[in-house]
Every structure is written in structure tokens, then in C-alpha cells.
Amino acid sequence: MTPEANLDQWVADNSQTLVDEWRDCCRFPSVSGAMEASTATAEWIRARLDDLFDTVFAIDNPGYGPTLIATIAGRSPRRLLIYSHYDVQPVGDLGAWPAPPFAAEIVDGAVVARGCCDDKADITARLQALRHWRETWNDGTPPYTIIWLCEGAEEVGSPGLDELLTRHQRNLSADWCLWESFIRSDDGRPEIAFGCRGIALLEVELRTLAHDQHAAFAPIFRSAAVELAHAISSLADTRGNVLVAGFYDNLLPFTDDEREAGGTVTPPGGDQGVDEIGPHLPGWSKKELAERLLYAPTLNVSALSAGDIQTGTGIVTSVARAHIDLHLVPDQDPQLIGDLVRAHLDQHGFGNVKLTVKATRRPAKSPIDTPLGRAAITAAGETMGRPIIYPLLPGAGPARSILDTLGASTVSPAGTTRLASGIHAAGEHGAISDYLDHVRFAYRTFERLAEEIEA
Numbered sequence: 001m002t003p004e005a006n007l008d009q010w011v012a013d014n015s016q017t018l019v020d021e022w023r024d025c026c027r028f029p030s031v032s033g034a035m036e037a038s039t040a041t042a043e044w045i046r047a048r049l050d051d052l053f054d055t056v057f058a059i060d061n062p063g064y065g066p067t068l069i070a071t072i073a074g075r076s077p078r079r080l081l082i083y084s085h086y087d088v089q090p091v092g093d094l095g096a097w098p099a100p101p102f103a104a105e106i107v108d109g110a111v112v113a114r115g116c117c118d119d120k121a122d123i124t125a126r127l128q129a130l131r132h133w134r135e136t137w138n139d140g141t142p143p144y145t146i147i148w149l150c151e152g153a154e155e156v157g158s159p160g161l162d163e164l165l166t167r168h169q170r171n172l173s174a175d176w177c178l179w180e181s182f183i184r185s186d187d188g189r190p191e192i193a194f195g196c197r198g199i200a201l202l203e204v205e206l207r208t209l210a211h212d213q214h215a216a217f218a219p220i221f222r223s224a225a226v227e228l229a230h231a232i233s234s235l236a237d238t239r240g241n242v243l244v245a246g247f248y249d250n251l252l253p254f255t256d257d258e259r260e261a262g263g264t265v266t267p268p269g270g271d272q273g274v275d276e277i278g279p280h281l282p283g284w285s286k287k288e289l290a291e292r293l294l295y296a297p298t299l300n301v302s303a304l305s306a307g308d309i310q311t312g313t314g315i316v317t318s319v320a321r322a323h324i325d326l327h328l329v330p331d332q333d334p335q336l337i338g339d340l341v342r343a344h345l346d347q348h349g350f351g352n353v354k355l356t357v358k359a360t361r362r363p364a365k366s367p368i369d370t371p372l373g374r375a376a377i378t379a380a381g382e383t384m385g386r387p388i389i390y391p392l393l394p395g396a397g398p399a400r401s402i403l404d405t406l407g408a409s410t411v412s413p414a415g416t417t418r419l420a421s422g423i424h425a426a427g428e429h430g431a432i433s434d435y436l437d438h439v440r441f442a443y444r445t446f447e448r449l450a451e452e453i454e455a
Contacts, residue, residue, distance in 0.1 A: 011436050054070075094426075184418050192414060204324060250333070380414055
């Protein structure tokens with residue numbers, strides 16, 4: 001029997017067990033900062049690490065669940081860091097879920113649960129692949145050292161991670177990092193991304209009155225909602241271009257090879273339109289939209305709050321708030337970007353808008369042509385189809401800390417997630433068939449990396 005057939009047979013024979021373990025992990029309501037659930041999730045994961053890794057440590061992260069570090073010593077000096085997180089986003093509107101968000105019920109061939117794709121599928125699929133791959137190790141020793149890093153605060157900006165990486169630098173340093181997974185396209189092709197965008201999370205608030213007033217007084221009173229809307233609209237135009245002076249300074253160019261690798265990317269979301277209105281920003285061709293997705297920094301308003309949207313009471317609002325996230329590309333400095341937004345508001349007559357920088361992460365650029373990059377691309381082609389390459393991950397995370405402190409470039413492989421999976425939204429779900437492919441892909445990636453090292 002060929003290795004490919006042997007892997008397929010193992011997945012087929014154990015599919016129920018593999019999916020059940022994934023569902024068990026999804027049943028923990030490990031929302032960031034929910035200590036009891038987060039601690040229980042970490043204990044559940046640690047019990048599985050103890051069966052596989054040489055050493056396992058749980059390191060407290062005050063206010064959040066513990067960070068897990070585990071290591072298996074390898075035969076060669078090369079080192080692979082596997083990163084994931086077990087904390088999840090809040091569930092949002094319960095009425096929008098087709099099943100309870102932490103019941104991990106199966107609906108139409110998919111597991112429905114908050115965090116099932118982001119990021120618990122990575123945790124269980126990679127552990128399952130490692131357990132099966134262990135059977136091929138000489139004397140129970142893998143071809144390279146494997147380091148497991150799983151945190152419980154990624155969804156809120158990974159507080160405490162930088163300090164932990166610095167404190168444990170010697171044990172965590174690695175050649176490469178297998179990052180949390182990216183997506184599969186609508187046609188099932190795997191998408192693999194390199195590096196990571198940075199982020200600046202801002203909160204803006206405007207207070208104009210001591211308290212709300214009846215709308216009859218709108219002719220003379222300032223509305224916080226109206227004024228904040230004007231302030232926000234000054235930051236970007238309707239085509240998505242950011243209007244903050246200096247925002248596009250200091251962008252690192254992408255190489256011709258990187259742009260060629262990303263040439264097969266198409267803008268997703270064709271089925272996300274409302275009525276006859278398309279989902280994409282106006283005025284851009286498909287090619288230009290794809291290039292913006294790959295290379296352009298962005299400004300997005302992720303939340304707006306003023307008044308009572310449920311009752312629609314006629315008032316002049318006294319306070320309005322918004323959350324703004326700026327996804328940044330190499331080598332924008334998120335702290336500087338926050339300062340530029342502050343200066344923009346001041347210069348445009350919105351000096352009374354309070355701005356708070358809630359979290360920042362620097363962007364990280366990683367090369368495509370590395371042993372892990374080649375291994376992931378080959379493994380994806382063997383298990384999911386010819387991959388689509390993103391020279392930069394559209395999402396943000398602490399990859400820059402991994403690169404600067406540990407020396408590891410990051411690869412974000414395809415996994416269980418599709419654009420329609422609804423990560424961070426109500427009804428998050430992952431198809432069982434995609435999850436089983438995820439296990440196959442993880443196994444092949446570990447195997448192909450060994451071949452790259454031993455070649």
C-alpha cells in the first residue's frame with residue numbers, strides 16, 4: 001500500500017474518533033478572559049500533549065488562560081514551532097446561531113461551534129496528525145525538534161505573549177513556525193499565506209451633551225452620533241483609500257517573485273452581495289481588488305454605537321463610540337499609525353474626539369521559498385489541490401514577535417476554514433470533510449518537511 005493510500009485509509013478508519021475529539025474541544029466556552037472555561041480547555045489540551053511530547057509546561061497569563069509550551073527533541077538541529085490558540089471570540093447574537101454555539105452539533109455535514117475553525121480545528125488536527133506520524137519515527141524520535149505553543153489570549157491581541165517569548169527564547173527559538181491556518185477557496189483549493197499583517201486597534205469616543213436630549217432639540221444641540229460619523233468618514237473615501245496623511249509611508253516593496261506567486265489570487269466574496277449591490281468596494285477591477293487584498297493596508301470600522309438601535313427612540317445622542325481596526329503591511333509601525341490618526345482628527349476639526357489605542361501588532365514579512373514553505377505547498381497539492389499563494393496573510397496576529405524574538409518565519413496553511421465558515425460571526429462552522437482533509441494535510445506537511453531537511 002502506498003503512503004498516500006495508507007494515510008487515506010487511516011483517516012477513513014478513524015474518522016469518527018477524529019471528529020469526536022475535534023467536537024469535544026469545541027464544547028469548551030473558552031472566550032478570551034473566561035477563566036474557568038479557558039483553564040479547563042488548557043487542561044484538556046495538556047492531557048493530550050502529555051501523551052506525545054517530552055516536556056509540557058503550562059505558564060500562567062494573568063487574566064487569561066495559561067499558555068502551553070511542549071517540546072519533542074528531534075534527531076537534527078532544525079526546529080519547527082507550531083502555533084495555535086484556544087481562546088475564541090464572544091458568540092454574539094444567540095438568535096443567529098442554527099445550534100447552540102458550544103454544543104458542537106453537526107448540521108448539514110458541518111460542526112457548528114464558536115471557535116471550531118478559529119482555532120480549535122488546528123489544535124486537534126495537528127495533534128492527531130502528529131500522533132499518527134509518530135509511528136514512522138526512528139526510536140520514537142522525530143527528524144526535527146517540534147515545539148508546541150498554544151495561547152489563550154490571541155483574540156484580544158495576545159497580552160503577555162511578548163514577555164513570554166523573551167523569557168523562554170532559548171527553548172522556543174525555531175527555524176520556522178507553522179502558524180494558525182488560513183482558508184480554502186470556494187472551489188476547495190487550499191490557500192497558503194506567508195508572514196502576517198500588523199494591526200492597530202483604536203477606540204474613538206465623542207461626548208457632546210451631559211445626557212441624551214429629545215430630538216425636538218436637534219436644531220440647536222450637537223449630536224455625538226452625527227459628529228463622530230463625520231470624523232470617521234474623514235479617515236477614508238468610499239473606494240477604501242485611507243486619507244490619513246503619512247499612512248502609506250514606509251511600505252516595504254514586494255518582490256517580483258512574491259507578486260508572481262500571488263498572481264492566482266482572486267477576490268473572494270462574490271456571494272456576499274445584498275440585493276443587487278455587490279460586496280466589493282466600487283471602482284476597482286477584479287485584478288486590482290486582488291492586489292489590494294494581497295498588498296494594501298486598510299482602515300475598517302468594526303463597531304459603531306450610539307443611542308438605542310432597538311427602540312429607535314427620537315433623541316439627540318450625547319455619546320457615540322466606534323472601534324477602528326487598521327490592518328497594516330510591512331513595515332508600517334502601528335504606534336505611529338495611531339499617532340497619525342490622532343493628528344488627522346485634530347487637523348480636521350475633531351480634536352474633541354477621544355482616541356485610545358487598544359492594541360497593536362507589527363506586520364511581519366516571511367519568505368515563501370523555505371523548507372517549511374515548500375513542504376506546505378507540496379502537501380497542500382497532495383491532499384487538497386493546487387494551492388493559491390498569498391505573499392502576506394490578510395489577517396493580523398503576533399507573527400512579528402515570533403520572527404523578531406524567536407527567528408522563525410511563519411507559514412499559514414489552509415485548514416478547515418472557508419470564507420463561508422463565519423469565523424468571528426454567528427453560526428461559525430466547519431465541514432467534516434474539510435476537517436478530515438485538514439488532518440491529512442497536517443500529516444503530509446510534517447512528513448514533507450522531514451524530507452526537505454534530510455534531502
